[in-house]
Amino acid sequence: MKTNEIISKEELLKHWQGHRSLTRRVIEAFPEKDLFEFKVGPMRPFSLMAQELISIAGPGLKGIVNRVEEPYSEKIDLKTKQEILDEWDKVTRDIDVYFNMIKEEDFHDTFNLFGEYKSPVYENLLYFIDNEIHHRGQGYVYLRALGIQPPPFWERY
Amino acid sequence: MKTNEIISKEELLKHWQGHRSLTRRVIEAFPEKDLFEFKVGPMRPFSLMAQELISIAGPGLKGIVNRVEEPYSEKIDLKTKQEILDEWDKVTRDIDVYFNMIKEEDFHDTFNLFGEYKSPVYENLLYFIDNEIHHRGQGYVYLRALGIQPPPFWERY
Numbered sequence: 001m002k003t004n005e006i007i008s009k010e011e012l013l014k015h016w017q018g019h020r021s022l023t024r025r026v027i028e029a030f031p032e033k034d035l036f037e038f039k040v041g042p043m044r045p046f047s048l049m050a051q052e053l054i055s056i057a058g059p060g061l062k063g064i065v066n067r068v069e070e071p072y073s074e075k076i077d078l079k080t081k082q083e084i085l086d087e088w089d090k091v092t093r094d095i096d097v098y099f100n101m102i103k104e105e106d107f108h109d110t111f112n113l114f115g116e117y118k119s120p121v122y123e124n125l126l127y128f129i130d131n132e133i134h135h136r137g138q139g140y141v142y143l144r145a146l147g148i149q150p151p152p153f154w155e156r157y
Numbered sequence: 158m159k160t161n162e163i164i165s166k167e168e169l170l171k172h173w174q175g176h177r178s179l180t181r182r183v184i185e186a187f188p189e190k191d192l193f194e195f196k197v198g199p200m201r202p203f204s205l206m207a208q209e210l211i212s213i214a215g216p217g218l219k220g221i222v223n224r225v226e227e228p229y230s231e232k233i234d235l236k237t238k239q240e241i242l243d244e245w246d247k248v249t250r251d252i253d254v255y256f257n258m259i260k261e262e263d264f265h266d267t268f269n270l271f272g273e274y275k276s277p278v279y280e281n282l283l284y285f286i287d288n289e290i291h292h293r294g295q296g297y298v299y300l301r302a303l304g305i306q307p308p309p310f311w312e313r314y
Contacts, residue, residue, distance in 0.1 A: 005162050006169060006264040007279050015283060040197075041301040107163040117311075122164050126172060127311075130290055134310060137294025144198040153291060154284075 018156030049135040069115035175313030226272035
């Protein structure tokens with residue numbers, strides 16, 4: 001059946017979770033020490049980028065669903081790769097639950113994300129995904145600089 | 158008026174072109190020599206990444222519109238920053254024309270992009286955007302490594 005909808009809600013969720021699977025593999029690809037210490041110039045180590053992504057995705061999505069505009073905060077302070085992966089997986093499960101609570105007709109509502117970024121809900125969500133791809137791309141450079149082959153960009157299972 | 162469509166065709170085009178404006182500023186931010194020579198480990202200089210993005214976006218989109226599955230090729234060999242920016246701008250104009258030629262009801266058609274990547278059209282298009290964000294994120298690391306402040310990630314005018 002042909003539809004006029006260019007991307008469905010289910011497709012956008014699958015797209016996002018596909019990216020998250022890949023980012024998880026990038027986190028895994030870092031040696032423990034380098035995940036927390038390696039960086040280029042004035043940039044952050046990938047552990048802090050991953051914690052940013054965790055702090056945006058879960059709380060941001062819950063904010064959209066519950067219409068709560070709490071300020072962005074990185075309260076977490078994860079100390080090992082395993083702790084980051086566990087928190088990552090928790091957010092992955094939260095996303096499956098909360099994303100489905102947004103009704104199709106609400107994707108164009110204006111929401112003031114973290115009390116600071118006023119956009120339609122669909123733009124808030126695309127921003128989460130874009131920001132993840134952006135920082136993961138930076139993680140790819142870190143891995144290459146460390147002599148490690150990153151996982152293929154196009155694999156999103 | 159409320160709509161059940163989570164993202165409209167016009168919104169996706171605006172989203173893509175917003176990313177392209179930012180990527181253009183990242184190309185501009187590189188010193189001429191570093192654009193063609195600076196790289197990390199076994200990676201490519203940003204000039205080659207930009208030429209990949211040019212070679213995907215224009216021909217890929219035209220392929221989707223015309224249903225022509227020509228193999229991917231990077232025939233271009235741009236030698237200066239200005240040549241890259243000029244080609245970038247040409248593709249930007251092409252995208253405005255060709256994107257609008259895809260009908261909403263065709264976004265879920267399966268298309269064998271470059272005769273190689275069989276996906277629904279909306280996934281082909283998201284891949285173009287994702288791949289651009291990915292490589293641009295790598296460009297950010299190059300700029301930081303060169304001591305240059307990249308343009309803000311959230312500015313998409």
